Amino acid sequence: METFLQQLANGLTIGSMFALVALGYTMVYGVMRLINFAHGDMVAAAAFVGLTVYTQVMGQATSLFAVVAIFLLTAGLMACVGVILERVAYRPLRTAPRLSAVVSALGASLVIQNGIMLIWGPRMRIFPELVPQQFWNFGGVVISLIQVLILVISLVLMVALYLFIEKTRMGAAIRASSIDQDAARLMGINVNSIIALIFIIGSSLGAIGGLFIGLYYRGITFNMGWQYGLYAFIAAILGGIGNIPGAMLGGMLLGLFSAFISGYVSSTWADAFTFMLLIFILIVRPTGLLGERVAEKV
Amino acid sequence: MSDVLFTVENLEVSYGSIAALKGISLEVHRGEIVTILGANGAGKTTTMRTISQLLKAKSGSIRFKGQELTKVPAHKIVKLGISHSPEGRRVFGVLTVEENLLLGAYTRAKVNPKTLRWIYEMFPRLEERRKQLAGTLSGGEQQMLAIGRALMSDPEMVLLDEPSLGIAPILVKAIFEQIKEISRQGVTVLLVEQNAKAALKLADRGYVLEVGKIALAGSSAELLASDKVQEAYLGKKQ
Numbered sequence A: 001m002e003t004f005l006q007q008l009a010n011g012l013t014i015g016s017m018f019a020l021v022a023l024g025y026t027m028v029y030g031v032m033r034l035i036n037f038a039h040g041d042m043v044a045a046a047a048f049v050g051l052t053v054y055t056q057v058m059g060q061a062t063s064l065f066a067v068v069a070i071f072l073l074t075a076g077l078m079a080c081v082g083v084i085l086e087r088v089a090y091r092p093l094r095t096a097p098r099l100s101a102v103v104s105a106l107g108a109s110l111v112i113q114n115g116i117m118l119i120w121g122p123r124m125r126i127f128p129e130l131v132p133q134q135f136w137n138f139g140g141v142v143i144s145l146i147q148v149l150i151l152v153i154s155l156v157l158m159v160a161l162y163l164f165i166e167k168t169r170m171g172a173a174i175r176a177s178s179i180d181q182d183a184a185r186l187m188g189i190n191v192n193s194i195i196a197l198i199f200i201i202g203s204s205l206g207a208i209g210g211l212f213i214g215l216y217y218r219g220i221t222f223n224m225g226w227q228y229g230l231y232a233f234i235a236a237i238l239g240g241i242g243n244i245p246g247a248m249l250g251g252m253l254l255g256l257f258s259a260f261i262s263g264y265v266s267s268t269w270a271d272a273f274t275f276m277l278l279i280f281i282l283i284v285r286p287t288g289l290l291g292e293r294v295a296e297k298v
Numbered sequence B: 001m002s003d004v005l006f007t008v009e010n011l012e013v014s015y016g017s018i019a020a021l022k023g024i025s026l027e028v029h030r031g032e033i034v035t036i037l038g039a040n041g042a043g044k045t046t047t048m049r050t051i052s053q054l055l056k057a058k059s060g061s062i063r064f065k066g067q068e069l070t071k072v073p074a075h076k077i078v079k080l081g082i083s084h085s086p087e088g089r090r091v092f093g094v095l096t097v098e099e100n101l102l103l104g105a106y107t108r109a110k111v112n113p114k115t116l117r118w119i120y121e122m123f124p125r126l127e128e129r130r131k132q133l134a135g136t137l138s139g140g141e142q143q144m145l146a147i148g149r150a151l152m153s154d155p156e157m158v159l160l161d162e163p164s165l166g167i168a169p170i171l172v173k174a175i176f177e178q179i180k181e182i183s184r185q186g187v188t189v190l191l192v193e194q195n196a197k198a199a200l201k202l203a204d205r206g207y208v209l210e211v212g213k214i215a216l217a218g219s220s221a222e223l224l225a226s227d228k229v230q231e232a233y234l235g236k237k238q
Helices: A002-032 A039-057 A064-093 A098-120 A145-167 A169-179 A181-186 A191-217 A224-239 A244-264 A267-284 B044-051 B074-080 B097-104 B113-122 B124-128 B139-151 B169-184 B196-202 B220-225 B227-232
Strands: A135-138 A141-144 B004-015 B018-029 B033-038 B059-064 B082-085 B157-161 B188-193 B205-210 B213-219
Touching: A002 A039, A002 A141, A002 A145, A002 A169, A002 A191, A002 A224, A002 A244, A039 A064, A039 A098, A039 A191, A039 A224, A064 A098, A064 A191, A098 A224, A141 A145, A145 A169, A145 A191, A145 A244, A169 A181, A169 A191, A169 B097, A181 A191, A181 B074, A191 A224, A224 A244, A224 A267, A244 A267, B004 B044, B004 B188, B018 B033, B018 B044, B018 B188, B018 B205, B018 B213, B033 B044, B033 B169, B033 B196, B044 B082, B044 B157, B044 B188, B074 B082, B082 B139, B097 B139, B113 B124, B113 B139, B113 B169, B124 B139, B139 B157, B139 B169, B169 B188, B169 B196, B188 B196, B196 B220, B205 B220, B205 B227, B213 B220, B213 B227, B220 B227
Parallel strands: B033 B188, B033 B205, B082 B157, B157 B188
Antiparallel strands: A135 A141, B004 B018, B004 B059, B205 B213
């Protein structure tokens, strides 16, 4: 029972990080039918940007105000990078064959990854201790303040995003653009602005995910985007790519699954089982858990 | 009737090296119902999509109330007063009926409750099913939704692209009656149709489009009486 509860807490923590990152993949895919392979590297870049903001801008302060400012500044900066990425790497290829955009995405991934290496160096850096190391012990189950913060903030962000997409006029415009871009234009929706908005939201959520990764795992490397990006990508597929609640659910399930495998089997097997889960889901339900069957347009 | 609202002059559009419209000209007066007839591939939908700027013209001009439209991006056309119910309906399937209608008023600061009321009165089915996903409606109901959605922006002119396509005859009749009602409320209608008889009964004037060119133009009565229309669209042999 102890192992179960401990892994539940761990799983929810890493699951919420996966979910935050997965949202970026799924939202971009929803509107553009493009896998933004650079997203994982954007997440990694966010952790390094956060590190620099902490040392250079905030003067290594760890007050509540400073920590909030680090998060907001980093998210804002990464949102700008996301918009630039779309302008430079994807917009010129909007009408090109899909493969060109995929190659461009892979290229952007390499550019960002190597950019991080050139700026911050190839060695592992230690992410600052922005949150006090506080632990609670519930009869053997240890939960840290960081875990609680990651889970609570992620949930709040996800609920806010869900309400924004489902209940606002702008959210309806995003949904309309993801269904039929030409029909959306006929409604007067500026699809280019919607795509920019998607990159702003996706990149800033990814940036917060990246900062959480830094806070939780501490060691950050220039190429870690590949690993976390892959996990989040799997989470998006698991939930049904293009589906926003699906990405949230997929992230949480993937986090729990890999935590339980680590807890009950062995952490070395966690990746292998994760991919087996992905293959299994794709066989049983190719559209993912919440993905709609895509009807052919008449 | 002499108040010219909309003109197209020498419009040429091509898909790559294939010319779809080879210099067509037409005009629409305020308050009219004008129909564009033609067979498959004549360029009817291309004309409509070019008016809405989803396609860009190779040359020629499109003017609405004196303003040139060919340089305007597609998403700004609705705000100028032209809305478009596209071929194949293109409703947002996983959104509800009401969400679809509200998106029709996207460019408006506020939804005009009178317009929404009016649309629900014309098409009571839409009100009954307003919480239902648009993709679950029948073809005819989706067509009503597409027309209703186009009217939500309170346009001065509405482009209706083949509202009878793939719809049960009884619903076609109902929809055509409502097009008359739309016109009676002061909205100018440009109607593309393959169903020549129904369209000419409704319209004031018409143009016959053949492989990218205007082959014939005139009042509905003239067109109905012309040998060419009789033969090609109404199935009468000489």
